[in-house]
Amino acid sequence: MTSITFEQLYDMVEGDSASCAELYALLSSIAQVPLKQNIAVTGSMDQNGDVQPVGGINEKIEGFFDLCRVTGLDGSHGVIIPARNIKNLMLKKDVIDAVRDGKFFIYPIQKVDEGLELLTGMKVGEPADDGTYPEGTINYLVVKRLSEIAESMEKKKEKEEEKEEEKKEKEKDYEKSGMAD
Secondary structure (H helix, E strand, O other): OOOOOOOOOOOOOOOOOOHHHHHHHHHHHHHOOOOOOOEEEOOEEOOOOEEEOOOOHHHHHHHHHHHHHHHOOOOOOEEEEEHHHHHHOOOOHHHHHHHHOOOOEEEEEOEHHHHHHHHHOOOOOOOOOOOOOOOOOHHHHHHHHHHHHHHHHHHHHHHHHHHHHHHHHHHHHHHHOOOOO
16 A cells, blocks of 8 residues: 655654645545635644644644634635644634634544544545545545546557557558568
């Protein structure tokens, strides 16, 4: 089995703070399911889907909050953060007030699947005993789309092989006809 690892946790708070967002963008593109654009994401992840803490959490939340306030804070905005960063929160009063008043949200998550569900409004889906996923879930759509891509690539490869075989046959016929001299 092949895997890709972005794990970079060397101390209590380090790593690639965009790896969760990168995964969400990739899965969204594959599944062809849009992500909510009113929720920011920060968080590192390991190969098991555990969300790891990141540095600068207060600045990231406050920066997005300030942007939302300028463009129109309407109660739909928020930030997905690693749950392990909750203890590091020291937010400005205006952010705290907006959270308390339901005008801005902070979504602490422990697993990347939690964030994907928040961003899509869809269930991620757990595998059945046969390895399939329930219809209507993100994982079902990802597997379906990857299967379609693989099938398309296989057909393309077969066509290329057929063309190559035809070319070889024509070359053999040409040589047999004595015209190759």
